[in-house]
Amino acid sequence: MNSATRIITIANQKGGVGKTTTAINLATALAAIGERVLIIDLDPQGNASTGLGIDRRDRTLSSYDVLVGEASIAEAAMQTAVPHLSIVPSTLDLLGVEMEISGLPDRALRLRNALRTAPEGEGRFSYVLVDCPPSLNLLTINAMAAADSVLVPLQCEFFALEGLSQLLETVEQVRAGINPGLTIQGIVLTMFDGRNNLANQVVDDVRAHMGEAVYQTVIPRNVRVSEAPSHGKPAILYDLKCTGSQAYLQLASEVIRRERRLRAA
Ligand code: ADP
Numbered sequence: 001m002n003s004a005t006r007i008i009t010i011a012n013q014k015g016g017v018g019k020t021t022t023a024i025n026l027a028t029a030l031a032a033i034g035e036r037v038l039i040i041d042l043d044p045q046g047n048a049s050t051g052l053g054i055d056r057r058d059r060t061l062s063s064y065d066v067l068v069g070e071a072s073i074a075e076a077a078m079q080t081a082v083p084h085l086s087i088v089p090s091t092l093d094l095l096g097v098e099m100e101i102s103g104l105p106d107r108a109l110r111l112r113n114a115l116r117t118a119p120e121g122e123g124r125f126s127y128v129l130v131d132c133p134p135s136l137n138l139l140t141i142n143a144m145a146a147a148d149s150v151l152v153p154l155q156c157e158f159f160a161l162e163g164l165s166q167l168l169e170t171v172e173q174v175r176a177g178i179n180p181g182l183t184i185q186g187i188v189l190t191m192f193d194g195r196n197n198l199a200n201q202v203v204d205d206v207r208a209h210m211g212e213a214v215y216q217t218v219i220p221r222n223v224r225v226s227e228a229p230s231h232g233k234p235a236i237l238y239d240l241k242c243t244g245s246q247a248y249l250q251l252a253s254e255v256i257r258r259e260r261r262l263r264a265a
């Protein structure tokens with residue numbers, strides 16, 4: 001990847017908070033304005049790959065092959081149906097990858113090294129988004145070690161803030177050790193239901209605790225967003241006008257503004 005590539009890792013050790021939905025729709029929004037975007041699917045579940053319509057049988061090379069050193073990013077990347085958007089898909093092989101790489105001295109740097117050793121001509125992505133598994137395991141550490149910044153989706157529910165300190169602590173440890181340049185891109189509140197008083201309270205609480213880190217954009221709970229993956233499409237292509245898609249477009253513009261600031265810093 002060339003130095004203009006921005007690598008954003010989407011992480012939260014809780015499952016079902018909107019990591020994959022955010023990865024897919026943010027990537028699509030960035031691709032729609034002409035950026036060349038790559039998603040790296042680091043979840044053995046492969047929801048990002050499925051949600052982008054990549055059939056399991058077509059996943060000849062995957063993020064597993066990249067991590068074990070059997071494929072380059074360029075070899076494993078597949079073009080999706082979304083123009084300018086590619087994905088390194090995942091397969092269930094990823095479940096065993098920790099065991100395979102845990103004995104290697106560069107076990108936490110496998111993804112970073114794969115991204116860095118991409119020859120110049122392949123540094124054609126302006127954004128790389130890494131979709132993490134719901135765990136603070138070696139895969140997520142690899143994603144944080146490779147990234148410029150971490151984007152954290154938080155579901156608008158009572159326990160939203162629970163677990164966040166552990167996540168931020170992990171970011172801190174990665175920063176203190178293997179990746180001093182790592183920053184927090186931001187925290188995005190997801191699946192907001194305005195009819196629910198509790199949800200409003202959660203938004204206020206998270207803003208009070210996390211301040212500027214929280215994006216202005218809140219992603220609403222929206223049935224169109226949840227339907228889209230079963231059609232193998234990002235919500236933004238499935239139904240551009242729905243409130244969820246519109247929110248993701250807005251989030252993308254906030255992310256771009258922050259990236260410009262971070263890049264300049
Ligand atoms: P994670 O990757 O953190 O496990 P997902 O992005 O897969 O979370 O989201 C979990 C579930 O919630 C999925 O079924 C997804 O379609 C649904 N979902 C995510 N965001 C929304 C939303 N804004 N509105 C409705 N459903 C959503």
Ligand code: MG
Pocket residue numbers: 019020021043047048132
């Ligand atoms: Mg996911």
